[in-house]
Amino acid sequence: MVPLLPFTLVVMTRNEAQKIARCLDSVPFAAEKLVIDSGSTDDTMAIARTHGARVVQQEWLGFGPQRNFAATQCSHPWILALDADEYLTPALADELQRSLPALMKSGTAAAILRRHLIYMGKPMRWYRPAVGEKMARFYHRDRARWNDVRVHESLQLNGPSVTFHAPFLHDNNPSLVEKQLKVLLYSELKCRDWLDKDKPARMWQTPFVFALAFIKDYFLRLGFLDGWRGYAIAQTAANYAVYKRMRYYEMRQNPASRDTAADALTRSGLDH
Structure with a gap:
């Protein structure tokens, strides 16, 4: 059994049946997995529940507002935000399990993760935004908040951050x-x-x-x-x-x- 850490993995979904299991299963050490679904008509919600997630249905509010709503539904103040087409590498999962206990006892607002892009079925090697793009994805909901834009939202921090080195993967747009x-x-x-x-x-x-x-x-x-x-x-x-x-x-x-x-x-x- 993987020891659970007191944070919530949050994934926003709509018709992500082909991807949601891989995303959820890549974080087996999250004490809570929460899916915020905005009207799936496929098997997304059933698959999410099968893979250990609690599902909350919420009409779409826009990317920033939807993420902020999700934070209010979490049982833990620390949150890991992933999209359904994203997932942790084993290296990052190991790094988080070793480092998060101390981080969550600190006054840190967020952790910056590095995202690598899979494009046309293969990892990009050189294109700079696709190789180690830095994104604030692990955060304390009382020390950070998503801005209220409809798209291209970002996390606004009220405190210091740390950066992890191993990447998570983004399987971007199947075609x-x-x-x-x-x-x-x-x-x-x-x-x-x-x-x-x-x-x-x-x-x-x-x-x-x-x-x-x-x-x-x-x-x-x-x-x-x-x-x-x-x-x-x-x-x-x-x-x-x-x-x-x-x-x-x-x-x-x-x-x-x-x-x-x-x-x-x-x-x-x-x-x-």
């Missing part, structure tokens, strides 16, 4: 089809945040945005060293940077498109 669908959703959420802030639509920047985004990812972040997979990542990132600006311009020019797009995403099962 480019899933990636493009995610681009549509994330663009819509980002544009809604921009609308809330009444951000100006500067379409004249768009051609430069594409070039700069591609150069940043392909050259400065060393995507070119990963061959055509690096090119695909850079191209997709540049397209995302352009598309969300065009979509935001459309939202401002034609406000009715906000509702029609939301309806289309809902009918396609892509509303979150």
Whole structure:
């Protein structure tokens, strides 16, 4: 039996039946496993329960608010936040089991974990955001809080942090089809945040945005060293940077498109 440590593993899900077991099973030393589900129609919730998780159903609130809601449902103040397509490596699991008891007795706000990306079925080797990307994922809920944005949320710390060295893995987007669908959703959420802030639509920047985004990812972040997979990542990132600006311009020019797009995403099962 693996000794349990007093923290909660939290995973947010919606139709993650193919991935949730691997995620949950990679953290056998969590005293509690909690799945926050926002409307799965597959076997996600049943599989999660089979693998030791307590399931709470919550209508989707947006990434930041949903994570903050999840923190209120945890039985322990220390939380490990993973996505369903993420999982610990054995090396990180061992490092956490050795280091967490002392960390949880300290005044530390969070621990920074390093995420490695699996893309097109293989680990990326050189592309900088995919090799050791630092992310605050283990935290004390009274010393850290997720910002309330709809997408690209981050953990705001009120105290010091430590960094672990072994990685966890992100099995990102089984195909480019899933990636493009995610681009549509994330663009819509980002544009809604921009609308809330009444951000100006500067379409004249768009051609430069594409070039700069591609150069940043392909050259400065060393995507070119990963061959055509690096090119695909850079191209997709540049397209995302352009598309969300065009979509935001459309939202401002034609406000009715906000509702029609939301309806289309809902009918396609892509509303979150």
